[in-house]
Each structure stands twice: as structure tokens, then as C-alpha cells.
Amino acid sequence: MRPTVARTELYSYLVTRHTGRTVRTNIEEQLARVERAALAVLDLRHVPLIDFSCADEVVAKLVVLSVDARPHRRFVLFRGLAEHHLEPIESALTRQGLAAAAESDRGEPLLIGSLEPRAAAAWREIWALGHVDVDALAERLDERAEHLLEALDDLEARALVIRDGDIYVSLGRALDDAAAEEEPGIDRP
Amino acid sequence: MSRVVQVPGTLDETAFETLIAEVRGLDDGSRLLLDARGVSWVSPYGLLGLLAVGQEARVRTGLAPLIEPPDDDEVRSYVDRMHFWPAAAEVFELDARPPKPHGESDALLEVTTIRSHEDVHRVVEGVREKAQKILHNRLGYPKPAVIHFSVMLSEVCQNILEHADSIGWVCAQRYHWRRRLGRDVVVLAVMDVGVGFEGSLATEHARRTGESWSAAAALEAAFLHGESRFRDPGRGQGLQAIRSQVVRWDGAVRIRSGDARIAHVPAWDDVPALQGGLAPFPGAQVLIVLPARQNDEDGET
Numbered sequence: 001m002r003p004t005v006a007r008t009e010l011y012s013y014l015v016t017r018h019t020g021r022t023v024r025t026n027i028e029e030q031l032a033r034v035e036r037a038a039l040a041v042l043d044l045r046h047v048p049l050i051d052f053s054c055a056d057e058v059v060a061k062l063v064v065l066s067v068d069a070r071p072h073r074r075f076v077l078f079r080g081l082a083e084h085h086l087e088p089i090e091s092a093l094t095r096q097g098l099a100a101a102a103e104s105d106r107g108e109p110l111l112i113g114s115l116e117p118r119a120a121a122a123w124r125e126i127w128a129l130g131h132v133d134v135d136a137l138a139e140r141l142d143e144r145a146e147h148l149l150e151a152l153d154d155l156e157a158r159a160l161v162i163r164d165g166d167i168y169v170s171l172g173r174a175l176d177d178a179a180a181e182e183e184p185g186i187d188r189p
Numbered sequence: 190m191s192r193v194v195q196v197p198g199t200l201d202e203t204a205f206e207t208l209i210a211e212v213r214g215l216d217d218g219s220r221l222l223l224d225a226r227g228v229s230w231v232s233p234y235g236l237l238g239l240l241a242v243g244q245e246a247r248v249r250t251g252l253a254p255l256i257e258p259p260d261d262d263e264v265r266s267y268v269d270r271m272h273f274w275p276a277a278a279e280v281f282e283l284d285a286r287p288p289k290p291h292g293e294s295d296a297l298l299e300v301t302t303i304r305s306h307e308d309v310h311r312v313v314e315g316v317r318e319k320a321q322k323i324l325h326n327r328l329g330y331p332k333p334a335v336i337h338f339s340v341m342l343s344e345v346c347q348n349i350l351e352h353a354d355s356i357g358w359v360c361a362q363r364y365h366w367r368r369r370l371g372r373d374v375v376v377l378a379v380m381d382v383g384v385g386f387e388g389s390l391a392t393e394h395a396r397r398t399g400e401s402w403s404a405a406a407a408l409e410a411a412f413l414h415g416e417s418r419f420r421d422p423g424r425g426q427g428l429q430a431i432r433s434q435v436v437r438w439d440g441a442v443r444i445r446s447g448d449a450r451i452a453h454v455p456a457w458d459d460v461p462a463l464q465g466g467l468a469p470f471p472g473a474q475v476l477i478v479l480p481a482r483q484n485d486e487d488g489e490t
Binding site: 052 | 306309313314317333336337339343344347351422423424426427430
């Protein structure tokens, strides 16, 4: 399953619920036009600050949308997150038991919010590898495959990884693959 | 018929309580005149208190109240520099056109009326440079504190839009609190005269608590437990975030609403954490005090 990528670069101060609703509605409209699986990528690199209300309207509500999306899957990846973005986003997600996949402004993977430790460890490994099947992942994590399945189901249900047959793909890899398709000269390992 | 109320010489939190008690009996057709000629010292909370009391009098009597400005040149100049008069012109009937605001003032944030999300954006986006000068350069806060302060400002101003159903005002100033703390502080005041916490949360919470529902119960629900009038589980974070940040900075926060006040009380302060039985007043009145960092405090944000 290769999702269509919908990119949004944000530049303004993300403060007030009103602003958050406007940003989210635009993204939802963008996604509503995609009649297949879609990956929304929100770049916050140029956002000077985000408050708690806006984090709830943009981040938490988009994560809820991705978890509930039917019939087409929706995934969300937040990029360019600076240290000062983290507390409002973490708070908005944790308050509702949600989790989001993200990348810091230094390109490090970030799993923000609430997630059971085994699922979190699996997510990090999938991100590091890009794509992996359950047996290889179990070996890497020194776990029994059957113990990992529940965690992987959870990650898939929360739209934190993409399942393509027996393979689990990180949202970062899905984004790289989409970029490679847009620029065919780039080889991916 | 006019009702003349003398504004206490020291216009602070205590003076606000005095003013509330004085204007309590105002009714239709009696016009309020706030006589501030004898004012010799003003805090941000006191300044906004004049607007809140004036607005309430206007709503209750249907007549724009009057105000006599302070006689003292220094106080007068401070009130001008805080851009009080443009906000006052929307509340009071002023004899003269409000003086043009001076250019750059030394205030962290001049008196600003909040009536829309655009106002909140303007306040938050405009405060950065001064917050950097005052919080970081003067009060010794680490640089990221400027962002945390802006977030706090955004949330406290949004409280007006989301819960008051009315206009409100915000302002902030740096002081030296020699007697109480021996340090510089930033004082942030935010006020409205809207529905208040008790009214805002009533639909969702009053049924559950029945006869024990009160302004104090509403303040506890919102300030301590993050409850909100909305069923949306994402709501109610703003006040919690403000409280956590103030605690981290060893600051104080007090919220007055209806006939009650709730506070986070740091070791250096001595107000009650929860107080009921105050003179009833609509809306919410918030006071936040952020003290200068001391040498033994680390760079924690």
C-alpha cells in the first residue's frame, strides 16, 4: 500500500483554537479529495510557537481522524518539530491517550504521546529499518514474533505504521518512497 | 443621578475589591463616576480593574460611566504609557479625546482589549521582543522561557474568547517587589466581565454536584482538574498548562470569579489557596506573578 502524500508547510504562529481549526480543516479538505490511502505531512519547521489549544485542534484531532478514517486509510507525520513544540503537542495527545509519529528539526524520529512500551520499541525499530516483517523485527528486538503481533496491530490501528501485506513500513520510509517516485533519479536502499 | 466612587490611592487587588463593594448597589439610571484623582500607585491588575468595574456599571445601568484621571503627574504619565485611555474610551464617557499613546513604553504589554482571535495573535506575536528583554535579560529566565510565556499569554487570553462570551483586557508590567520578595517580578493581569467560571461550567457540571455548585467549585473544577464546559476531551488544557508553567517558575497565579478566588500559592506568598464569600463580580480576573530567577535556580524552563 503506497499512500498518496499531501504536504503542508506551516509558517505562522499556531495560536488559538480558531487558527488550529482553520489549519486542520484545510488539511482535512486536502485529504478528502484523495480516494485512496493518504499520508499527510505537516512541516512545523517555520512555526515560531504552538499553544496547547492549537496543538489540540491540529495535532490531536488529525491523529483522531487518522485512527478513525474509513474506507481509505489516513496517516499523519509531523516534521520539523523543535524542542518548544513538544510540550503542547505531547500534552494534547497524552490527555486523550493518543500517539503521533514525528521527526525533529534535526531529523530524529519522535514518537509523541501515549503508547505501550513494546509497541513504542517496535515503532522505533521499524522507523530505523524503514520496512520489516514480523520475524525480522522479533529477531532485532529479541522477542517472540507472537508476542509482537499485538503491538504491531496496535501500531497499525493507530496509523503509526503502514502495513503492506506482511511488511510494516514506517511513515518516514513511505514519505521517502513517494519522494523517490516524484524524482525517479533517486535510488532508495 | 450620579454615584461617585473614590478610587483608593493604591490601585491594586485590594482596591479592586473595594471598588466592587462600592458599585454593588448600582441600578438602572444611576451613573457611576470613578474618581481616580487621588491615585498614587497603579498595578496592572488595578488598571484593568477600572475597566472591568466601568464595563459592569455600563451593563448594569445602561449608562457609560465617567472617570476622573489621576492628578499625580507620574501616575498620569504611567497610565498614558500603558495605553489605558484607548481601551477606556470604549467603556467610559471621556471628557476629552484619549491622549495618543506614547511610542515605545517600558511595559511588557500595554493594556489591550481582547475581543477576537486576531487580538490574541496580535498580543502573542507582538510581545516577543519585550519578553526577551524583560524575562531573559532582566529577570534571568532562560531564552526558551520567552516562548513559554507567549504560550501562557495565548492561553490566558483565549480563556476570554472561549469562556467569557464578552470582551476582556490584558496587560503586563515589570516591577521591583522590594518588601514582599526583594526581587523584580513580571505581573500579568487579564480580566473580563463575562459569564465567569460558575456560569461557563454550569451546564456540564452543576447537575452532578447539585446544590454544592458554586463559583468556588467551578474554579476548583477548572483550575485543579482541567474540566471545561465542552464535552470535547481536548478542552480544559489551557488553565492546566498555565498552572504548571507558573509552578515551574515559582510564580503565583490567582483567579477570581463570581464570589470566589483560587490560587497557586508559592512559598513566598501568603494568600489562601481557595477563598469564597467575596463580593460577587461577573467574569474572571486573573493575576500572574513571575519572580526573577535567583542564582541558585538552574536554567530549567
